[in-house]
Structure formats: C-alpha cells, structure tokens
Amino acid sequence: MxxxxxxxxxxxxxxxxxxxxxxxxxxxxVEVVDYLGDESPEQLKSHLQxxxxxxxxxxxxxxxxLSDLVGGSPFKAAxxxxxxxxxxxxxxxxxxxxxxxxxxxxxxxxLKELGLSVLEAxxxxxxAFHKDLLEKQEEESTDGI
Numbered sequence: 001m002x003x004x005x006x007x008x009x010x011x012x013x014x015x016x017x018x019x020x021x022x023x024x025x026x027x028x029x030v031e032v033v034d035y036l037g038d039e040s041p042e043q044l045k046s047h048l049q050x051x052x053x054x055x056x057x058x059x060x061x062x063x064x065x066l067s068d069l070v071g072g073s074p075f076k077a078a079x080x081x082x083x084x085x086x087x088x089x090x091x092x093x094x095x096x097x098x099x100x101x102x103x104x105x106x107x108x109x110x111l112k113e114l115g116l117s118v119l120e121a122x123x124x125x126x127x128a129f130h131k132d133l134l135e136k137q138e139e140e141s142t143d144g145i
Contacts, residue, residue: 001062002106002114003055006099007033007048007078008068016066020099027103029060035074045077052085062087062111064102064118066094089115097125 004027006013013032021027031051035044052063063085067075070092082088089111091098101121106114 001029001060002111003029003031003052003058003060003063004099004102004106005031005033005048005051005055005063005065005078006094007035007065007074008094009035009037009072009074012068013074016094016096016099019096020103023096024100024103029055029058030103031055033074035072037073041073041077044073045081048074048077048081049084052081052088063089064106064111064114065090066099066102066118067092068094087111091115091118091122093122095122095125098122 011034013034065078075092078090098118101118
C-alpha cells in the first residue's frame, strides 16, 4: 500500500486532509505535517521522517508526499528525506484535486504511475471563470459558420 503524507505551511495539510475526508470519507494510512515556521529545517525533516516511519510501521512500502509549495521548507525537507527511501515520491504545488486523486487511486497503481495521475488531476482541477470570457467564447463559436 502507498502511504500518503500531506505537508504544508500553516495548517494547509490538515485542512486539505479534512476537506478530502468530507468528500471521500476517512482514509487510512494518511499522515499530516503542518509547518508553522517554528521548527528548524532539521526538526522539520525529523518530523516528516517520524510520519513516514509511522506509515512504514503500518505496512506501507511506498510513500507519496504532497506538499503545498515547490521550494518551500516542507517540500525541500521531503525531497532531502526522499533520498533515504527507495519508494518515495514528492510532489509540490498540491491542491484538493490532487489529494483526492492520491487517496482514491493509490490502491490501483504503482507509485510512479500514481504520481503522474496526481499531477494530471492537479492540472485539470485548475480553471478560471469570468463572464466576459464566456461571452467571448460564445461569439467566437458563431463566427465563421
């Protein structure tokens, strides 16, 4: 089983886990690290490692780490930690669509394939809407026909 670790600044990790539970129900083998800025990089890395080890103890053999911000402290600590584990994939820039994809698909595919699926879910869950854009699209679809 692939264990999932959600980490980010403030309480973004806890918040995304909570939101995912509202939509998809409670998931097992999910850990959270909320980085409040009061830990050194080494303390944060140790905190992340403790959560990975808890997942490992619970039977996980692979780990997907979802982090809020590429280049942020939680992301960098997770990337450093990934060198200590054979099957660990770190993704930065997470959103709720990505968390849901990870939780709902992790039993159906290996880690690297899951990572690609999570990235695609993240991209496809980002859209913009403004009524003026919709009106322009409608105008363009009637032109030339």
